[in-house]
Amino acid sequence: MAEAILLIILGYAAVGAGFGVPFLLRGIDRIDPAARGSPWTFRLLILPGVIALWPVLARRWRRAPRPEGAP
């Protein structure tokens, strides 16, 4: 039981970390114009939150308008 809880939490966090890297490199600029050109320290600072709340951000990224010039 306890092992199952721990596995679920770790799995969730692992997906969050896997999502976090491309999100902080590209996705964040798409969902929030104010993040364009922001320093990497800022991106690192919000990484823990991205790992915890990745489903919210993933939904926003999917719905974000395509960048100009993309097909």
Add this chain to the structure above:
Amino acid sequence: MSVGYVTVQWNRHKRVYDSLVGGGVALYLALFIIAGKTLYTGAHAISDEILAIRALGTCAYLMLHVVLCTGPLARLDRRFLPLLYNRRHLGVATFLVALAHATIAIGFYHGFGNVNPFISLLTSNVNLGSLSAFPFQLLGLAALLILFLMAATSHDFWLKNLGAPAWKRLHMVVYLAYALLVLHVALGILQTQRSPWLAGLVGAGVVIVAGLHVVAGLRERGHDRRGAQRTARVNGPWVDVGCVDDVPDRRGMTATVGGGERIALFRYDGCISATTNVCAHQGGPLGEGRIIDGCVTCPWHGWQYRPGDGQSPPPFTERIATHRVRVVGRRIQVDPTPLAPGTAVTPARIEEDHHG
């Protein structure tokens, strides 16, 4: 404001404040450990780990009290406003100290066996039905998770991307964390059979936090009720909201008009302007702010708006609603219907008395 994010919004005040917090935490921990070493010697000596666990735990618990009391204190007395501006940094610091407490506690009490310490924390005590043997550590774990979520989402990025209402709701959960911690500490003290005056301190903390919230809430209600009565003295659209002498120069005042809506009044350059009391950032009380560099400056995070038209000075683009205002004799009258955000309104000139 929303022109590119910075990692941490540090300015000179915040640096001073953060150094004070860091120094204060270090001093508290040092004093706690020295006192513990000198007071308990010989057979009563406490191990270094337990002393560290207690020092860090009580430190984080105290810091949480300061965090929770700043809101009502700032509403009761403006001199506490600087604490409010810096509350986010204090919240993050509280989480870090609590994390250190929990890490050492888990390592110390659950780290020896070959069971994973986390599994051990979750399984070693399942006396959920008994108060005197309840696994109080689990309450601490739940509270720590909440503190983590709040610290992790404290950056403005989250405020904007979760939306202010959701962000606010998330951060109200701090009260749940506080309740869990009161139980964590109370049961922990009960189970480690510590002296009863510790329980007294925990109780005093609860009374102070709850009391301040009740007093500040009651005062706000009284203010609103007096405001609502004002609507009786309407003439045309104009509602009398007070005397120009009630508004200190370069400062604001809050007036409540019928329906409970709050309007912020500002006095500067011999004029009065009126805007909504609600900051576009996070709903901060603009009427408690000041005029800095000719702009209304929100007391919470310092967003600025020109009092004449409610627009943030370039390059910022935020806008707040303005209100029509006039001065008759020494009385200020406003039109309670808000104008569209960013609408320019001629400030009302104050006719100076020319005595003798």
